[in-house]
Amino acid sequence: MQVNITFRGIDSTEALKSHLEERVSHLEKYFDRAIDAQAVLSLERYLHNADITIHAGQYVLRGRVKSEDMYKSIDEAVDKIEKQLKRYKGRMRATQLKAASEFAAFRVRNDIIEVPEEREVVEEQSAQEAEAEAWSQGPKIVTSHEILAEAMTVDEAIMQMDLADYDFRIFTNVKTGLMNVLYRRKDGHLGLLEVSPNKS
Numbered sequence: 297m298q299v300n301i302t303f304r305g306i307d308s309t310e311a312l313k314s315h316l317e318e319r320v321s322h323l324e325k326y327f328d329r330a331i332d333a334q335a336v337l338s339l340e341r342y343l344h345n346a347d348i349t350i351h352a353g354q355y356v357l358r359g360r361v362k363s364e365d366m367y368k369s370i371d372e373a374v375d376k377i378e379k380q381l382k383r384y385k386g387r388m389r390a391t392q393l394k395a396a397s398e399f400a401a402f403r404v405r406n407d408i409i410e411v412p413e414e415r416e417v418v419e420e421q422s423a424q425e426a427e428a429e430a431w432s433q434g435p436k437i438v439t440s441h442e443i444l445a446e447a448m449t450v451d452e453a454i455m456q457m458d459l460a461d462y463d464f465r466i467f468t469n470v471k472t473g474l475m476n477v478l479y480r481r482k483d484g485h486l487g488l489l490e491v492s493p494n495k496s
Contacts, residue, residue: 297324297331304338306366312337315367319374320348326381327352337366346373354446355388357381358461380459387455402475404443404466410436445475450488453478 299317301308320333331352338345343362346369350357357380359373381388447468448456457465457478464479469490477489 297321297333299333299335302334302336304336306337306339306344312366312370316346316348316370319370320350323350323374323378323381326378326385329353335370337370344369346370348373348377350377355456356460358459360461376461384455384459387451402445402468404445405440406443407440408438410438450476450478454486 297320299320301313301316316335316337320335323333324331329352331350334349334351336345336347338347340362342364344364344366345360345362346366347360348358348370357377359376359380361369361372361376363369363372443466445466445468447470449470453465453467453476457463457480464477466475466477468474469476472490475491477491479487479489481487
């Protein structure tokens with residue numbers, strides 16, 4: 297297994313590397329192919345953040361945990377991934393054996409846009425004017441990357457969104473051939489948007 301570790305705001309130590317590699321290596325038993333792991337260990341406002349991503353074929357699994365101790369964060373992040381694997385193990389194998397879809401995957405650009413900080417409003421300036429001034433230069437894109445929107449069923453999209461610990465998933469619905477956006481709502485439920493061509 298290939299494990300790449302990035303340290304941010306925290307010292308790189310052999311003890312942490314060994315602990316992470318040992319914990320992640322236990323996940324190999326769930327796969328019949330080579331897997332790669334990426335981990336970002338960082339310190340954010342006195343909290344130790346472990347962000348671990350596993351790449352296994354078409355699947356991306358992710359565990360993110362913040363705690364007061366980095367070893368605890370690593371353990372809980374790996375435990376979260378293992379829990380996902382146990383939950384979806386059968387469905388993942390069934391999906392791998394499924395015939396290829398007639399719909400081609402397409403790429404979607406995902407931009408991360410910085411929201412301007414709130415400014416102190418002076419007496420002669422309204423809150424709306426202050427906000428307009430903050431956005432006067434237009435939205436600032438902090439980072440951008442591409443997402444591969446593959447063809448799958450809604451059930452598969454839900455599974456892959458959970459495995460990757462994302463808040464949304466863009467895919468082509470194999471039943472309709474239309475682009476869908478699956479997203480996690482604030483009330484805990486999931487929402488599904490379907491984009492239909494304008495026929496007018």
